[in-house]
Amino acid sequence: MSDRQPEATSTPAEPAPMSAETASLLSLIDRLGSLLERSDLIELEVESGETGIVLRKPSALMPVAVAAAAAPAPAVPRPSRPTQLPPPRTPPRHR
DSSP: OOOOOOOOOSSOOOOOOOOHHHHHHHHHHHHHHHHHHHSSOSEEEEEETTEEEEEEOGGGGSOHHHHHHHSOOOOOOOOSSOOOOOOOOOOOOOO
16 A cells, blocks of 8 residues: 555646537627627527527626515605594585
8 A cells, every 4th residue: 555646747648639519609608698798688599509608797696585684665754743633524404
């Protein structure tokens, strides 16, 4: 049994070869990501045939409850003094 650690190689392992179709798809994803970053959108969804992809900005993943809690409550105007109602009408008496 040896306590020696394996030595790191100076050259990284080569990635597996990529087909032209895969390279094209990754290039498209990169372009869509750039488009999303430059836009005011928080989500971008693209479908082609049976394949679909959704890209989201980190802000799109923020829980809804947190976002709702941060919204200020609408102000409800209140009268400065209590509203006075007119006295109740008394029904006329018949003789």
